[in-house]
Amino acid sequence: MTTNTGSTTTADATRTVVQRFLALRLAGDTAGLTALFADEVDWVLAENPVVPWIRPRSTAAECAAQGEELARYTVPEDARACVDTILVDGPDAVLTGHLSGTVRATGKSFSGPFALRLTVEDGRITRHHLYENSLSIAAACTP
16 A cells, blocks of 8 residues: 655655665665665575575674675676666565676676665665575675
């Protein structure tokens, strides 16, 4: 259900924040991402002990730093992410697509589909649940 807030709906506001999130992530703007994430974030990304950038996070700064960590451990020129669909329902958004990259230490590639669920409250991201092909990523990190 979409709630009207003056001339803008909750879904419109969510879509705007999601588009900003994508632009900041693409630009590698950690300060901008830190401001966009809520002080505390419900972060879900299946912990994987062989993948250094996949770990628990809960603060805005930790969540925003994930992109920097990913860039440190992978080859930036090989990184690809394609968003196929963005579905928005009130404060919630689900993005689906495909991602791929190469792990710097091993030279091995990974790829697979992803789904990202974001929740936006008061203009900030409060939930970030990412589902991806963690088996492919773990295999690429293993020498």
